[in-house]
Amino acid sequence: MSSIEVKGENLIGGFSRRGLNGVVRVNNPSSGELLPGEFGGASEQDLEEAANLAAEAFTTYRETSLERRAKFLKLIAQNIAELDDKLIERCIAESGLPRARVEGECARTVYQLQLFADVVSEGSFLGVRIDPSMPDRKPLPRPDIRTRNIALGPVAVFGASNFPLAVSVAGNDTASALAAGCPVVVKAHSAHPGTSELVGRAIQKAVEVCDLPPGVFALLFDPGYAIGQSLVAHEAIAAVGFTGSRAGGEALMKIAAARKRPIPVFAEMSAVNPVIIFPNALATRGATIGRAFASALTLGVGQFCTNPGLVVAVEGKGLSEFLSGASETLSTTSPAPMLTSGIHSAYCKGVDRLRSHQAVRLVAEGAAGNGAFARAALFKTTAEAFLFDRGLQDEIFGPVSLVVAAKDWAEVKRVLQSLEGQLTTALHVDPVDYDRARDLLSHLETLAGRLIINGFGTGVEVGHAIVHGGPYPATSDGRTSSIGSLAIERFLRPVAYQDFPVELQPQAIQNDNPLKLKSRQNGFLS
Amino acid sequence: MSSIEVKGENLIGGFSRRGLNGVVRVNNPSSGELLPGEFGGASEQDLEEAANLAAEAFTTYRETSLERRAKFLKLIAQNIAELDDKLIERCIAESGLPRARVEGECARTVYQLQLFADVVSEGSFLGVRIDPSMPDRKPLPRPDIRTRNIALGPVAVFGASNFPLAVSVAGNDTASALAAGCPVVVKAHSAHPGTSELVGRAIQKAVEVCDLPPGVFALLFDPGYAIGQSLVAHEAIAAVGFTGSRAGGEALMKIAAARKRPIPVFAEMSAVNPVIIFPNALATRGATIGRAFASALTLGVGQFCTNPGLVVAVEGKGLSEFLSGASETLSTTSPAPMLTSGIHSAYCKGVDRLRSHQAVRLVAEGAAGNGAFARAALFKTTAEAFLFDRGLQDEIFGPVSLVVAAKDWAEVKRVLQSLEGQLTTALHVDPVDYDRARDLLSHLETLAGRLIINGFGTGVEVGHAIVHGGPYPATSDGRTSSIGSLAIERFLRPVAYQDFPVELQPQAIQNDNPLKLKSRQNGFLS
Known part of the structure; x- marks a missing residue:
């Protein structure tokens, strides 16, 4: 078993x-x-040191060979896997999540690091483009221009409470930033400090074994917000990765925009992930969809960014059956602990807001629980009320959802038109509904980053x-993905080399292609 | 000849x-x-109409076939080419630029549109990624996930005075946004309103002939700043392309960040584009480099974003020869008109600031001129003074440059370390200097977007x-390029389609690949 221990450092x-x-x-x-475990908070001086070491490490780390960087990512994965039950148990204790979920999440974390190791080895993230010279071009010769991506700089990472x-x-964020060649300074989430330290030590050990500059990774505890905010403001930091609340993400965006040198913030923040049930699907299998929906809603105590917090459908018999199916499953749901008492009380407040809303009625509830245990809940309102009160589309983090019943399909469309940006949107359709779906897709594509047919957004598949x-x-910048191999693009920038002799060219752009990279020659993929 | 005329509308x-x-x-x-020509300024209501029509057009335009969109871009190019002398002469009259330059720039504009037509036809900007389903995967089956890029939304474009x-x-900006599938609303630059209207009408004619929704393009005149600012703040606008001053770019960034839904601003703003002369190159061919430098400095009256406004080298005989060579060429430079009287007076103010700086001395001047004609100038200071006064690295737009003489190579490096981000950096080297160059490159890559060996940044090659x-x-976001085919990436965002039946899939992601696109299958390029 791993020798790594929690020391609160x-x-x-x-x-x-x-x-x-x-x-x-x-x-x-x-x-x-x-x-x-008592985790001592970092001082401004600690932060200063971590950020400056990251800046120092950047020069070397960004130019590590692809092989070495891939090996480093794989070693982090291995070190985390070797933490085994020590990590799993601490994580269960800190998060209240069940063992199977934590084990699955650990496997995903390990897989994610390995995926980025593969992305690094494959090398096309370097984005090589070569426009060779044309010495005889008229009226002027064309210079030789070669481009590759380089790493952006040290990245500040703020993890999420719900995926410790x-x-x-x-x-x-850490895996994609390290893959891109960026050192990382993590502000540890205060809801899982022991988990953070164990994983942080697994990374630190990999940095040491791979003989990388020690500034490649740092982990800082912060009992409040000051150190996190100073981290985003620090001159050495070139980008921010964040997953959390809208208020938290927007606070960091403001700090980043107000810097002397503004930097990008990749914040994944807020979504209610609408579920649209089309007329034929609703008529033929409302109850089945309702049961599946309630399972998705209560999975992981509803603590997913992709949780289905909103259902839109036309009023009628099908919707009644949907509600019956959902209620049936929901009422058998045992209460389960939320991640923190703060999250639990925010959840209760959100549920109470719906409960006391005059245009909203309670449809079903799960069993009640004690302490930080959440009671799942399903509410219903009319499209008219929903369109009138924009507050009804605010995310309530946890196992609660609001069913919006429309008078007709035109009203369903108006509800969807009224929504803010989303992470996911699910469409429940039968082939008979396809024309209606096709007609809506154009809007839904501009609404969300991922569209799902006959399923739910919960369960994010880590892949390409x-x-x-x-x-x-939903995010601060819809042009990116925070999960999957696309995420590496957030932390890269292109540099062009004009008329460089081969002696000064980085390997990636050399004609004899020692890194065996795919590239674009005059715009064509080679 | 084209029937398009300037009407001030x-x-x-x-x-x-x-x-x-x-x-x-x-x-x-x-x-x-x-x-x-009197060009009536747009009202807030005009802007409202243009922005809303752009939002309306977006739905249709972003899904035009690649063939049709490429044809549209080519037709714009053709319509501009057909404006011929009518456009060239108006542009010369408004800009004061010489005919050969304006003709060359017109050819570049036409070429640029054709390049993006090719990029559209080739289709890899759609960034298709397919991770097929794995129904038998344990513990859970893997869904089918397919991704393509879609256009971001209507783009506001602010053109530059120096490339009318x-x-x-x-x-x-317009070419790359239209290629991506984004409607464009242009705020016409007040320095070349007639040129703007002629070109705008050429686009509008292409929109009509291609039977595209009329909201795809709009052109608005603004005698002040209010309409431009309202445009960036307008809910329908999804991104901003800007080329101009740092103050202008930063003002738009602030507006965009303060929106309820912040949007990206791609602003190309400010640079002094350092020229580094390495010891051996300086010793063996200082005068030759000096002459070439002075030609690059005064090209187009120094009105390039990539103008070499700073030279860094070690004091000594070689630098004296460089200065003699540069002075010789500079003193034979005739004065030429700047783009506007405002630009000219800002230039004179900047030059006067250097002239009256106690640590800066005048090395050479071009011939004096009248009115808005600029007198080229070359100044010299010490590295010590330059490091002491950060104001000395501010861009002065026009044919003026500051030579920073260092005591030794270590001081050259300190000067380079002190610089803000740049568009370009030029290195003048002989093979004997390569070790020194290699040692500096790591820093220079983080300093600029393009590095040039034995040349100058002036002259941006439009390509891949x-x-x-x-x-x-230098820009608001170093992760992008505003020129060349890379620029299209600024205006795209990925959308994932999970478990979509083929009947609902957009063509780009279908298995039988009707668009004949290259894609990534499980991460591998096919």
């Missing part, structure tokens, strides 16, 4: 040391008991084609 | 009509005479490998 420059700026402690959300492994210290993104406020 | 929704919100008029910068054709109404971009403040 920040990880900076290859060392670990106790922070003296306040303390992060954490409760077990299942039992309420205080977990062992796959979207945290060694999660999607996945898009985990979407128009504002 | 805004172009909105397939119609042209006189704006009633103030008037734009323009002088011939060569003669000072007022040119014919190639970086204006039908310039790089070109990068016209660079770290802040």
